[in-house]
Amino acid sequence: MRFLLDQNLPVRLCALLQQQGHEALHVEVLGLGTATDAEVWAEARRQDAVVVSKDSDFMVLAARKGRLVRLRVGNRANRDLFDIIDRNWPQVVERLDGGERIVELRA
Template sequence: MKFLVDNQLPAALARFLTSRGVDCQHVLDLNLGDASDAEIWAHACQNDCIVISKDEDFLYLANARPAKGRLVWIRFGNCRTKVLLAAVERLWPRIEAGLNAGDRVIELR
């Protein structure tokens, strides 16, 4: 599985996941920092990446028909990067299990 972290989340999340063996990039790594949500989604779909975002617009893109992409939708409020990374680490087994089961959207609260 490959992941693409959206602009609304810190690049530190992509680095954190990469340090744990996850194939992950931040949109800034791909010069997509100024890209629209639709452009980021199209890139993710074309490259079989799962988007990680707090942006609800990606939920609509994920539910559009036909939709090929998948989304990890982070719903907890604004928090320090350290808190975000700890939460993602704690929830990662659930994320992987859902994606391996074929879920298209994983919602984290």
């Protein structure tokens, strides 16, 4: 599965998702670090990627069409964020594979 990580997430998170067998892109690497949510969403659609973000604004876009993983984990140290994602990502992917378009991951 392909994921597009929003600017509010660390670029290094891509490596963790890649270790789990996924393709992971980050808006910074794609030159979209200052892009609007609509531009990020459009890029995700072009890339056939699931947006991953902490930003609740993507919920409106996801309600129309597309797929979103919204991280509701609060402000945490990167190692804590990585641990939460590492432990829970298989279930997130399972839910996406099962047809859910919006998956919220809570700490």
